[in-house]
Amino acid sequence: MTAPGPRPDHQSAPRGLVRSMGVPTLIFFGLAYMVPMTVFTTYGIVNEVTGGFLASAYIITLAAMLFTACSYAFLGRRVRTAGSAYAYAREGLGGGAGFLTGWTVMIDYILLPMLNYLLIGLYLSERFPQIPAWVFSMVALVLVTALNVIGITVVKSANVVLVVLQIVFFLVFFVFASRAFDPDTGPLDPFLRSDFSLPAVVAGSAVLCLSFLGFDAISTMAEEAKRPTRSIPIAVILTTVIGGFFFVTISWFAHMASPDVVTGSGADVAALSMLGRLGGEVLTALFLAAYVTGALGSALASQASVARILFAMGRDGVLPTKVFGSLSERFRTPVGAILVVAVVSISAVFADVDFVASIVSFGALTAFSVVNVSVVSVFLVREKRRDVGAILAYGVIPSIGFLLTVWLWTSLAPHTVLLGIGWIALGMVYLLWTTRAFRRPVPRMHLE
Secondary structure (H helix, E strand, O other), X not given: XXXXXXXXXOOOOHHHOOOOEOHHHHHHHXXXXXXXXXXXXOHHHHHHHHOOOHXXXXXXXXXXXXXXXXXXXXXXOOOOOOOHHHHHHXXXXXXXXXXXXXXXXXXXXXXXXXXXXXXXXXXXXXXXXXXXXXXXXXXXXXXXXXXXXXXXXXXXXXXXXXXXXXXXXXXXXXXXXXXXXXXXXXXXXXXXXXXXXXXXXXXXXXXXXXXXXXXXXXXXXXXXXXXXXXXXXXXXXXXXXXXXXXXXXXXXXXXXXXXXXXXXXXXXXXXXXXXXXHHHHHHHHHHHHHHHHHHXXXXXXXXXXXXXXXXXHHHOOOOOHHHHOOOOOOOOOOHHHHHHHHHHHHHHHOOOHHHHHHHHHXXXXXXXXXXXXXXXXXXXXXXXXXXXXXXXXXXXXXXXXHHHHHHHHOOOOHHHHHHHHHHHHHHXXXXXXXXXXXXXXXXXXXXX
């Protein structure tokens, strides 16, 4: 039987959500979630892993993400409910696969606030060494948690302000970097030199996948987008291209101006050292202002999002209702879920940037792989489309995307893969227990 097509765009969204987001708003939302300045987050780490080929690593990651973004676009034209990879996997592979995909994506949602707190602490401590990094991390955590408990209405213009502030910094950075180009560095050196190692560059590319989570986040806005079957696919593709352009361009300028990167114990804040050499106090101060503002905004949005996901799951009985499924009578916010996320984020005091970034990339790559497979399942297997155009669009493109994401997935550090597989195994055990070995329906996860 042919699966039903997408519902008409004029149909009102479930639960009364307002369709107010057009393509430009969705792109700014995706870029704000992506945080373009994240290129500086992994600048030292990935340069160390790749031997100074950050730009090449971003090109490989961008190629893989473009194919996967096409798969998101194909399914975005069909699935109008929010939930991103979870909703797409449920549509293409069934409830069990959808639940495990959502479970895997949860590790990204839970760890993203922690990563923001960790980086805020590291960068501010480097600037003010007399104060330990954990103090800045905890201040940021308490501030963001308090704002989320009280209840913050995030207006769409906030995303525009955050993105524009970062773009202004990039323009200033380009000016300083272009004045400091190393005369001994050729224009192709950031991409290819005699010491190029493909396995090392791919290992770095695998870590960089967390930089592209913005296009996945866009698909969670399907119930608040104008004409979602058109605007979501367009925004997904454009956000991936725009974000990738920023990442590659910035890493190229950085290498041309400062080919020698701090490694070892200083790799986490190597970007700060590079910016200090290029622009001194002025560029460093502007960077910290833009970066910390963006990280706080990202932490606020990501902690609010994951708290509401946990609340929805608690309300529906997927998680303990007493802890996760209740709202504060005073603030009407999911305080229990917010505090659980905050407790998890406290481990930012002890965490390592490389480790957390790799775990987030594991979750992202797993979800991306499943989405690529879901396209083949929906359009070629279930709907039995066999014309040349369908085979190219729904067979070749997602297959290439799947192979590229699996290639990156297997290039992650072994301990990262083992921990990620352990998380998936825990989700499988939980699913078996919840469904009583599939004698009960698979619970729905609301990942809006």
